[in-house]
Amino acid sequence: MRITINNSCIGAGQCALTAPGVFTQDDDGYSELLPGREDGAGDPLVREAARACPVQAITVTDD
Template identity: 80%
Template structure:
């Protein structure tokens, strides 16, 4: 799984961090970022829900080769 956060679109709502706190966090400026070592989603079933929860659609989740 590949997770991309469009930092130009992110507004720092934090919905991703609430939905999947084991994968997403917020940086010092309040914008979403991936936790170190969790760049592939770490098998967390909530990653896709976190992407759907983003109010501005800043998160894209894709499968390798897809």
């Protein structure tokens, strides 16, 4: 699995609330992946976090 966050992120924080083991927010409030979690770390909520994003800034693809 590969997770990308594009620059349309508005900092709503839904990803960090849905999958806190994979996503966090930077000092400006924008979404980012936790170090070492770029592949989702097997978290079953990663796809739900992508769907929860109000601006669809998160893309999840299978490798």
